[in-house]
Amino acid sequence: MSTTYAPHFIPSKTVLSTSSSFSSTPLIMSQDELKKTAAYKAVEFVESGMVIGLGTGSTAKHAVDRIGDLIQQGVLTNIVGIPTSIKTYEHALNVNITLSDLETHPVVDLAIDGADEVDPDLNLVKGRGGALLREKMIEFASKKFVVIVDESKLVDYIGASGLAFPVEVVPFCWKFTAHRLELLFEEADCVAKIRTSVETGEVFVTDNGNYTIDLYFKKSIGDLKVASDAILRLPGVVEHGLFVNMATTVIVAGEDGVTVKNKC
Numbered sequence: 615m616s617t618t619y620a621p622h623f624i625p626s627k628t629v630l631s632t633s634s635s636f637s638s639t640p641l642i643m644s645q646d647e648l649k650k651t652a653a654y655k656a657v658e659f660v661e662s663g664m665v666i667g668l669g670t671g672s673t674a675k676h677a678v679d680r681i682g683d684l685i686q687q688g689v690l691t692n693i694v695g696i697p698t699s700i701k702t703y704e705h706a707l708n709v710n711i712t713l714s715d716l717e718t719h720p721v722v723d724l725a726i727d728g729a730d731e732v733d734p735d736l737n738l739v740k741g742r743g744g745a746l747l748r749e750k751m752i753e754f755a756s757k758k759f760v761v762i763v764d765e766s767k768l769v770d771y772i773g774a775s776g777l778a779f780p781v782e783v784v785p786f787c788w789k790f791t792a793h794r795l796e797l798l799f800e801e802a803d804c805v806a807k808i809r810t811s812v813e814t815g816e817v818f819v820t821d822n823g824n825y826t827i828d829l830y831f832k833k834s835i836g837d838l839k840v841a842s843d844a845i846l847r848l849p850g851v852v853e854h855g856l857f858v859n860m861a862t863t864v865i866v867a868g869e870d871g872v873t874v875k876n877k878c
């Protein structure tokens with residue numbers, strides 16, 4: 615029996631082979647190809663007429679490109695994009711996606727975005743690209759939030775990668791706020807560092823005019839909801855990169871194919 619799929623359908627759980635024949639030799643894909651595979655899979659959820667939250671980062675960029683292509687081909691019509699950063703705004707404009715904002719479109723049908731860490735319960739760390747505040751606002755307003763990652767982003771617990779856990783703070787007395795964050799996570803052996811721009815070495819300023827404090831933990835931060843609430847209670851904190859219970863679906867691309875994980 616044959617099955618008909620939408621024109622932009624990629625079967626999940628498929629090992630991508632070296633040729634279009636039935637070779638069982640898996641193709642070694644680059645990390646960027648895996649990101650693109652996850653992104654294309656997520657775009658299968660996009661339907662004409664939808665309001666779409668457009669994520670930020672190297673993985674989400676592939677989704678924006680794909681949506682732009684499908685609009686150009688006439689496969690998707692009446693799409694409105696809500697960009698999560700100035701960078702995504704500019705990129706989406708370049709690929710001719712009609713753009714709006716949350717004030718005009720307060721309900722978003724679907725958001726597609728990358729992540730820096732994904733734990734087994736689909737909790738996330740986001741914001742290593744500096745866009746966490748707008749991402750959280752738009753993804754919170756979305757009926758469905760599809761996260762796209764390559765398998766390197768999967769962790770056993772939040773913080774396990776040892777990479778930055780970002781917190782957006784107001785510039786006023788940021789050193790004081792950084793110190794308070796270290797004290798808050800003393801038991802996790804937390805070190806707080808101000809984020810600087812790789813290009814200029816200057817303090818990195820977010821799209822909202824704020825700074826980012828990157829936290830590094832040597833131990834688990836414990837209950838995520840408790841940690842999230844405690845960070846938000848600190849005066850000077852604007853938002854943090856922990857996305858607890860927000861993802862409805864996570865699409866993971868790996869060497870063995872694409873896995874779609876849905877929140878129970």
Ligand SMILES: O=C[C@H](O)[C@H](O)[C@H](O)COP(=O)(O)O
Binds near residue numbers: 670672674730741
């Ligand atoms: O601020 C950036 C975002 O949260 C990104 O979605 C996240 O950092 C993942 O980025 P990438 O897809 O480039 O790894």
